[in-house]
Amino acid sequence: MFRFSLFIIFVLITGCLGAEEREAWLTSKIQGSPEPPLPYAVEAVWPHITFDSGVDITLLKSAGKLFVTERFGKIWMLPADSNAQPEKAELVIDLNQHIDRFFNSLGLVFHPDFEKNREIFIYYNVTVPGDDREIFLSRFRMDDNFGLVPGSKEVLTHYLAWGHTGGDMHFGPDGMLYFSVGDLSPPSPPDPRLEGQNLGTLASTISRIDVDHRDPGLAYRIPRDNPFVDMPGARPEIWAYGFRNPWKFCFRPGTSEIWTGDVGLEM
Structure with a gap:
């Protein structure tokens, strides 16, 4: 084996030496120069505080808390002040103690009127018989110590998932709750159930609902200005569709524009 390895190395070296020399590429048709980097740098504010697979960080501005x-269900609280020096983060919620068959977290968001109604919304997965998962978007209430009020859970929507759960949500400047859903399928082959262009399902969408009012049979109301509310066979919650796995999104500050990074197979 040793002599065989030496033979391979010898062949590679002699082959390279015998290769035709190429002229150096000293010219280019590219004009100008790259833009300078943005004046931002990453700084560790609390290097002594670490987390196990953090998936979301949410600011509660009224309380000055982060x-x-x-991922595995614990929610920690920190001061929203980089000058503060906490010894450790405070554990306020463990979803394993509140949700049967809990599997993992996707994110949380506070109601815009949280100080009045103490409502938060949590996106999460639970296990179901077999290898499947089920995604839930539920409403909870928080007590004065930022723990969950027992028995306050109310399911807004849920659906089975075999992969690509998406899983972000935000209140828009219009007060509506927006939430993203992936194509709910394994990564390969792409979109095997052809959900991307199917308006009859919440898969592959960003949806928009009114959580302060209710339509009959629902835990929320469908905004009448949603784009597909009058289309036969379409889910009226849908705001945008055609995504693969919009895991995170945000509203551009000062606008109603949604920016999302969709996860692509060839990227």
Whole structure:
């Protein structure tokens, strides 16, 4: 084996030496120069505080607090002040203690009127018989210590998932709750159930609902200005569709524009 390895190395070296020399590429048709980097740098504010698979960080401005959601269900609280020096993050919620068959967290968001109604919304997965998962978007209430009020859970929507759960949500400047859903399928082959262009399902969409009012049979109301509300066979919650796995999105500050990074197979 040793002599065989030496033979391979010898062949590679002699082959390279025998290769035709190429002229150096000293010219280019590219004009100008790259833009300078943005004046931002990453700084560790609390290097002594770490988390286990953090998936979401949420600011509760009225309380001056940050909430870090870990994938496996723990939610930690920190001061929203980089000058503060906490010894550790405070554990305020463990979803494993509140949700049967809990599997993992996707994120949380506070109601815009949280100080009045103490409502938060949590996106999460639970296990179901077999290898499947079920995604839930539920409403909870928080007590004065930022723990969950027992028995306050109310399911807004849920659906089975075999992969690509998406899983972000935000209140828009219009007060509506927007939430993203992936194509709910394994990564390969792409979109095997052809959900991307199917308006009859919430898969592959960003949806928009009114959580302060209710339509009959629903835990929310469908906004009448949603684009597909009058289309036969379409889910009226849908605001935008055709996504693969819009895991995170945000509203551009000062606008109603939604920016999302969709996860692509060839990227």
